[in-house]
Amino acid sequence: MxxxxxxxxxxxxxxxxxxxxxxxxxxxxxxxxxxxxxxxxxxxxxxxxxxxxxxxxxxxxxxxxxxxxxxxxQNGMKSLVVDDSFDWSTSKDYTINFKGNPIGTTIERPLEIKIENGDVIRRVNISLSDNVSINLRVPSKDENLILSWGSLEKTLTLEESNTIDFTFIEPDVDEEE
Amino acid sequence: MKNSIFAIIVTALLTISSYAQVTIDFEGTNGQRGPFQQNCWFFASTAIKSGSSALNGSWSLRTGQLSNMPDVQAPHRLRTPWIDMVPGNITFSERITALNGGAKYLDVVVLDQNNNVVSTILQKQFTSSDVSNVTNHSIPVNITGIHKVEFRWYGQGGTTRGLMDDLSVPGTYAADPGNSCQPLQNSPVDTDNDTVPDISDEFPNDANSAFNNFFPQPSVFGTLAFEDLWPSQGDYDFNDLVLDYNYNEITNANNNVVRIEISLIVKAVGGTFDNGYAIQLDNVTPSDIASITGQDLTGSLFTLSANGTESGQSQAVIPVFDSAENVITRIGGGSMYNTIPSVGGTGVSETINLVINMDAQTTYAPGTIVYNPFLVVNQQRGVEVHLPDNVPTDLADQSLFGTNNDASNIGTSTYYKTQNNLPWALNMPSSFKHPVEQQDVTGAYLNFAPWAQSGGTNFTDWYSNTSPGYRNDAHIFDNN
Structure with a gap:
């Protein structure tokens, strides 16, 4: 009082x-x-x-x-000039479009999405043949995610776009000769 | 009678063996080997080619030039994944593109789990007739159990290439692409029979639950920080109500959210108003909620429906507490709580463990539920404070929009921002040490202003203490 x-x-x-x-x-x-x-x-x-x-x-x-x-x-915040479109968000929403293997197996296990320190923030039960869209929110400061399906693992670089395509399939390098 | 039964059994076995085959025709990937390799097929100096190389369909396997004899191993190979083989015929088609240089060969072998050859089922030296004629092989094998089949091409000099297509091996696919292509484990333990093996199931004894999905991350809290004078501007110390939170959406084997576990800790009350707190799930209807536990409601601020959601709302509103006093234990006097260093008014908060059980018929995927937390100012149900541009609930007093400093505009879906686009609430994805009483956040967090003025591009970690110069500790309440 x-x-x-x-x-x-x-x-x-x-x-x-x-x-x-x-x-x-x-x-x-x-x-x-x-x-x-x-x-x-x-x-x-x-x-x-x-x-x-x-x-x-x-x-x-x-x-x-x-x-x-x-x-x-005293007038720090009130004197700020920010863009009208600025949303004050410290996180960003992404949709990761997981491109399945057209000839993939039907074995299911969790696709794990980890942040860079290795903590798993998402588990989605899928087979490698599935095409799935995964929505998740990631701190804006984060630059990469790590996606793994069992022993398959790949780093996903977070881009400016909110929609990112992802596949574990590596591009072909012709080694026939 | 006995003969009939025997005939049925034999027929059944033949049927099973004739249908259980692992095949590859090299179609469907537009010549890319990656999808096959992901399925544990192995290619060595062999590729998938179309045009004149195709024996059947649009694509076939083509080797490099068969100009080297095997040193340790054949230079051109195709190897199947692990197959649980049964007796039957291995079938495939092959020819060569030309015959020049020295002799050219194809061996087909069966390998055991130690990669030792247990059977050579074909040793062929190509002749000139193999250039123009496709040979369709059907080789009986009487092998059971986990094996691979390997094709080995080799030769001396010249430009000859081998072509192959339409391989079929009797048996079932038995490799695990998610276990470095090792043989697939049969019937892994699944205690709750939810189709998720115990080794992957975070709830192995709960058939309704399989996986945790955290925000910000496991055992890490984010922070919501409110100013409570809306629609008037406050002092921007963002400590009128400060809440740490952790969300966990628990999903079942079908990846549907079955319940949401939210942990909340009131870190600070830097005002005199007696505020309530609730969360609207913007895209969830009240009937999608089966029940709620963990709410701390002692007054009449919120009127609940039977399932624990607030009545009179078209979207699911989850009242959490109707007064922060319900969940904090003060040490020292005053109305301030954890905002004024060295003047008492500190304390601890109980952890609120809110559990929202979804109706069994709902199929929300994790990450699709939109959380819209808000403060109810000083027991006035219509006065809500939300994060910028988060929608008000149906019970918000819309007559307040656009009054005083607020520039909310229903027509443009602009909410809880001033004319200068300043917010009344912030949301940080890690635990945020709030400013002390009456200290503007820009003076406490020295990169806040640069972050805001860059439109969120620079200093995205402004709320952290990453390095010297990020914050002025003298303006930050820290009782740790």
């Missing part, structure tokens, strides 16, 4: 109080006070005297703790 009053008064004592930046904080603290008072009606009687006492004290405290909000960043 004391902390709430103190915060409220700190805000009140600031010159920037009436800027939009502080309205949100002030509303927050007002609400806090109201809630506390509503819960404890006896406190109403003490509030007025506490308000007077704290006014002076809090304004003095303000000088001491004025740097509790870094002035450099």
């Amino acid at each position: 004391i902390y709430a009053i103190e915060r409220l008064l700190k805000l009140f004592c600031r010159k920037q109080f009436f800027t939009q930046d502080y309205r949100g904080k002030f509303a927050k603290n007002i609400n806090q006070l109201i809630m506390q008072i509503m819960k404890n009606k006896r406190f109403r009687k003490l509030l007025f005297s506490a308000f007077i006492i704290c006014t002076v004290a809090s304004c003095d405290v303000e000088e001491v703790v004025a740097d509790d909000i870094d002035p450099i960043n």
Whole structure:
């Protein structure tokens, strides 16, 4: 409670109080006070005297703790200029189109999708002849996934496109001669 | 009578043996050997060719020039995968393209599991008639068990090539491409009989469950961080409600999600509002949910249907808690919780283990369910705060859209963003140490602004502590 009053008064004592930046904080603290008072009606009687006492004290405290909000960043977020299309997502959704082997076997086992540290994030039970689409969300910072089906394993490079084709079949290198 | 039974058994055995064959006609891959190699066929100095090389259909096997005799092994070979052979005939067609230089040969052998020759079923020296005439072989073999058949071409000098097509070996395919082409293990143990062998089944004793599918990853939590003054802007410390989460979609043998296990930990409450929290599954209807356990609801903020979803919603809304106070244990006083260092107001949260059981008729593939977490502000059910552009629920008070700092526009499906495209919530795929009270996130995470201003291209790991210069620890709450 004391902390709430103190915060409220700190805000009140600031010159920037009436800027939009502080309205949100002030509303927050007002609400806090109201809630506390509503819960404890006896406190109403003490509030007025506490308000007077704290006014002076809090304004003095303000000088001491004025740097509790870094002035450099006071408007940091609000001053950001971001593209309208930016979605603030830290992850990316991919559809991996697994291209099955046209003459594949029907043996089933899980296709495992791992992130680079080896942790498995997806298991899909498939045969090598299946064509399947796999949806998954990957942190945007990740650059590769590792796909394995038993002993078959291949690294998939995550591309800008959300849709990626994948097959375990290696391209043919003619070694007939 | 006995003769009839004997005749039936013999007929049945002949039928089985005549149908159980491993074949290759080199068609269907447009000349690519990769699909066959993936199925454990082995090619050495042999390729799949069309045109005049095709003996039947569009494609046949063609060797390189048979100009070398075997040193350790024949220079041109085709080897089958492991086959569980039964008595019958090995059939194939072959010829050569020309006959020049020295003598040319083809051997066909059967190999055991140690790659030793157990039978040579053909040794042929080509003659000039093999240039123009296709020979159709049908060679009886009386071999049972796991074997391979290998074709070996060789010769001396010249430009002769061997051609071969339509190989059929009596038996069943017995190689495992997923086990380095070793012989297939017969009848692996499957305790719950869900068709997923125990060795692959993460729930070997539960026929309804087979696999875990995590986000962000096993035993790793992501973080949701909210500002709760919507539709007004707050102080952007993103600590009014901070939740760590881990999602696990558990699938069955058919790759359908059967239940969702969500672990949640309230890391911070940096405001005075008494907020609730819920998750809408945007593409799931309430009837798709069979039941829910683990909700922590003590008040009347949410009205539940029998299955635990919120009533009055067209999409499945899963109320998780109606007050963060339900799940946290405070140490020290004040309304703040884990946002002000050294002033008390700390504490611990219980881990909320939410389990959403899907209706048995549903067939959602993992990764297709859209999670839309949201905060309900200060017990006012209509006041929701979602991640940017996540849709509001049916019970959101739409009259608030576009008021104060909010620039939501139903017509353009723009939600929970300011005119300057600023959000009220962030979602990080790893546990995020939130800013201390009233510290703007841009001052705490020094690469946040560059990330946002690059449209998410630069510093995609801004929320981490990858290297010095990523964050200002003085502005970050860290009670670890």
